[in-house]
Amino acid sequence: MTSEATIEPLVEHCLMVPSDTPCSEVGAHIFNRGNRHTLLVRADDGELGVVSREHFLHSMAGAYGYGRQLLARQGIGELTHWGMPAVTPDTPVATAAALMMGSEAPEGFRDLPVVGADGDPLGIIRPVRLMRALADDAARRAETDGLTGLATRARVIAGLEDAIAGLDDGDARVIVAFLDLDRLKHVNDSLGHGAGDALLRSASRRLLAVAGGADVVGRLGGDEFVVVARMRLPAAITAEDAALAYGERLRAALAQHDPDLPDSAQARASVGVAVESSPGADAEALLRLADTAMYSAKLGGGDRVQYGRRSAQGVDAILTDALHLMFQPIIDTATGMPTAVEALLRAHTAADDSNFPADIKLRAVRQGATLELDRWVLSRACRSLRRWQADGLEAARRLRMHVNLSPETLVAPGLADELLTTIAEAGVAPDRIVLELSELSRVGDINAASLELAALDAAGVSLALDDVGVSLDTLRLLQQQLPLSLIKVDRTVVAGAGRGNAVDAEVLSVIARIAAQLKVEIIAEGVETMAESEAVARAGIRHEQGFLRFRPMSEPLLRARLASAAALAMRR
Template sequence: MGVMLGLLRNTQEPTRTVDALQPGASGDHGLPPAGTETEIERLRGVIAQLMHTAAHDPLTGLLTRGLLLERLQNELAREAADDARIAVLFVDLDNFKLVNDSLGHGSGDEVLSEMARRIVGCIGPQDIASRFGGDEVVVLHPHAIDGSGEALGQRILAALADPIFISGKEVVVTASVGIALCKPGVKSAEQLLREADTALYAAKDRGRARLVEFNDELHTRVEKRLQIESDLRAALRKSQFFVEYQPQVRLKDGCVVGVEALVRWRHPVHGVVAPGEFIPVAEDCGLIVPIGRQVLLESCRQLSEWMQAMPGRPLAITVNVSPRQITEPAFFTELRQILAETGIDPASLCLEITESVMMSATEEVVRVLNQVKALGAYIAIDDFGTEHSSLSRLRDMPAEVLKIDRSFIDGLSSEPGDTAIVSSILSLAYAMGKHTIAEGVETREQAAMLLRMGCEVAQGYFFSRPVAAERIGPMLSRALWEPRSARALHSAHATEGLARRGHRYFIDEFLDHIGAPMGTKAGP
């Protein structure tokens, strides 16, 4: 391989494509017709062709992983004669799977070829680029000085951000770049590549379409993430996950009409771990699928127990699901099996998906959600109002419940803007025939304002924190809050009517514009 690399350095540019070196092309690499050269010369041509094929990726023409690793090892072994450092850049397309899913793998290959061509146009004569697999390209910049490595990464980002025309269609695919640098003799090739990959992961985590340089803080964070992933796998084996339930209260009388199932992790060392610390890791590594399956089954079993203990008492349960769960081929079949096994009415189950996921849902996700809706279960959009939802997209989604994000509830009575947003969401939901649940209610004043504004159901610490299943039973037979007086309740309905009609006029105009089905509009 060292001899091959030497030949490549001296006789061919790393960036040339396979097509340029096919038989009949210019240069010494074409195969001469039989009989016109000696047998030795023909063998030389065959060997040269085989060496080129072995050294280059057949789709992009970039060098193979093995050659880049060999070159990187050689650069790290050289003497540090100046202040130049060795830079490794990991380049990865953002959401490339969507290109394959929507346009097909043939178009995806065209995007990858164009990606390689643009990266090659950015690198210098001493740099090399290699396709490491899929849509991931590694660039070796062996003499980085005065920020040249970061400048190269920015050039690559800019080049890849330009539209690509595939089969007459304009495709915009951004990229993320992670970069790691060191002086010769300080780190191994494996370590430098691992650090660049870590920086790439951080770039994705911070919103994509950006460059991130590796540092010690990233190293600590990644070590923690790897430990969490390892602990999550052990937690699944040892049944360390459990479910708590937060009541959802009908505001007009304080009765519990539903509960939200919330997964918890009882870590043997750290105690109960907050979901925000392990759910993102579980999403990334795919463990959210078995965790979600376990939570869904446990939640439905628990609902069945409550309903058997109080026959005729209506109660619903909402369970969070991730897009990775939904796109699992067996998800819908498993859902039907769980409903059949537990015997609960599908109309008692509501699956929650965040607004960001719902608004960017692929056709496959929407198809499965429509199946869930046809089964009789409900779909809720969680954290509604925190993203830039399209009204036409909202109209087309199979969601019947909007959960108003707690950030807006916090500002009720103190932030006029939040009050206006909550009122508008309520009016929008009413006009489109959707239910609403307000999250994060922490005070009586907030509950009273929501009641006056026409919100029907709410949840939050004011009513109850998430609790163990055995503590829900007693709550089902009593009111968790009471409006102060019948007069106040009557006043609330009157005030809500006036406010709603004003918002309804505005919302109706929007819905007319997008053609949303509204049913009967509000009267004068």
């Protein structure tokens, strides 16, 4: 933990005189020396006051030059500024500055008297020195994490940029290690934040001890740490091997038992490492690569090191190694046949493969990579659809593929070209694709993207508005001049109508009527019970998606279900 800066090195020793010392004596023996900025004055009751050289000389001169004659016999106490707060050498700089600015001084800031622990005067502290120290302290705080004493994000980035700029295109490399503690939340929840802070300080000490020679060791916030190091690689060692070995040193240091912490407050770390050899590389991009590698290590169970590789397309394969798609059919209740499937992004975890990857989505937003992630999903969904067609699945010939667009993706430049290129590269006709716009998308962003959405529509891609009815904003979006082909009713409305809620049933009917007026298709989402299905049917909606018909499933299981559905249709 960093110590707070105090005023001790700023204290200037000065002379002190009793308050009844004649002004003529002060002028003759003190200020005439020319090296005293301020004089401390002590009253009979022990109170301290200050007299500045400038104030004293101005008063002695007087308005017409008679000040010296008038004041010569008066005590210096008559010219003293009393009531100034006294401080001690261990007073924090910020506290002293607040006292100085809070004092009522008619001529601006005043020097503050400084006393020892016993109350005896030691000297003064001048405003100019105090303000400089305050600025230096603020700059230090901006670069230093207050809890651990490590570098802040700003200093990490600056250090990383300097390290990269210092590369010489030879065998020098910059290694970035991104570390995340695996159990900080558990420690905070079970033992309290005091124990969590102790764990963070312990981790910081161990990192500093093992990362000798590193350019910078920093804490980005929470339980995330970064180490930046430069090294030269022998010919026999690859950059990947060197980075993994360095990351393993850091991981092992954090895995060691700290005797100062209780057993339940011990924690290990997931580590991602990335390497750069070019002096013109982007520091933020290198940090993101290490961050992504770290998250892959965490998804793999934690307490391990993962190396960050860049793919030829510029999209880090590490991120997508943790992801896969599941598919949920959309059913025409009149025929019982699937008419479309929605591709759902899911994360591989040790316990379950059906979890929505909220952390990965959040990281994509933070890194400005939502378009990349959405293109990854779109590409794999399209390739799956093409495989089903190539394998001769009859049901796949009529299926459309629904893919979600992140709200942040809507504002990406060249959105239509990017998505159409992805569809074309997968070998699928654009009219087989439905792009779902999230209910989290802002009206302004959707309107700003209207030209890109119109281009997608003109190319044959269908656009759907997802989760309609969850809020008034989604209903307002229906008033916009958007090329929508489909509306999906939010599951909360469907569930309420299924429970007999009159308001939800009416909302369901209103949305169905709006869809009819707009001449767009409508799908009820989240249908889980027969009561909900019957409520949907009463509203005149014939397409459903939900657990009642099909749960999300893997691609092999979906292929089997499609083949079974086709065989059943033929028997009919």
